[in-house]
Amino acid sequence: MKIRTLLTSAFAALLGLSLRAADLNVFAAASLSDALKEIAKAYEPASGDKLRYNFAASSALARQIKEGAPADVFFSADEAKMDDLVKGGLIVTDTRHSLLSNTLVIVVNAEGGAAVSVPADLAKPAIGRIALAEPHTVPAGIYAKEYLEKADLWKKIIDKVVPTENVRACLAAVEAGNADAGIVYKTDALISKKVKVAYEVSVAEGPKSSAQVRRLYGLSGSARGILKIWISAGALMPI
Secondary structure, eight states: OEEEEEEEEEEOOOTTOOOOTTEEEEEEEGGGHHHHHHHHHHHHHHHOOEEEEEEEOHHHHHHHHHTTOOOSEEEESSHHHHHHHHHTTOSOOSEEOOOEEEEEEEEEETTTOOOOSSGGGGGSTTOOOEEEEOTTTSHHHHHHHHHHHHTTOHHHHGGGEEEESSHHHHHHHHHTTSSSEEEEEHHHHHTOSSEEEEEEOOTTTSOOOOOOEEEOTTOOHHHHHHHHHHHHTTSSOOO
């Protein structure tokens, strides 16, 4: 399952916001923390700018922005959260570009993990707890729920679901043995030595969506520079 909405990015100053060009507040989906931190290592020395990250679930970040949090850049894991901000008049919709994609995988603990080889195994009695990012508000959880419904498994496993704050918390639950299995992005699974991929959801199996990047009103020169560099130089490329 290729999720083309893994990265919806908005570069924008919220209306009325005034920040120094060298200090940029970057709000980003938790699943992007490793990649964006690596980008900062190269970008900050070369530009002189300081990137201040706030990583969390896209739904939580969108809520913070609505409440007035000072965000210059917003990387959301789906379009819906970005569209909601547009409807609220917080983002100017002058540009939009697709950036990244990802894949959902089912993971189990790397040492003595549950016996899962196909999605239907999640419904078996041996699987007692299944970690998902909050399936009603967090993009990774929304995608997982949509996939499980399509596979006719959601009603069979709903009582086993352990909702987590974001996709990284979902991964941590499986790592710690607090869940028998979990559904996360493939990129999250690959950074962990404590879980293994039991099943990768194919493109044909998963829901379709599209990813975008947005430039926002009042954007500083430094923030515009990040957008241009990260796209044109390939710092952010399809996964």
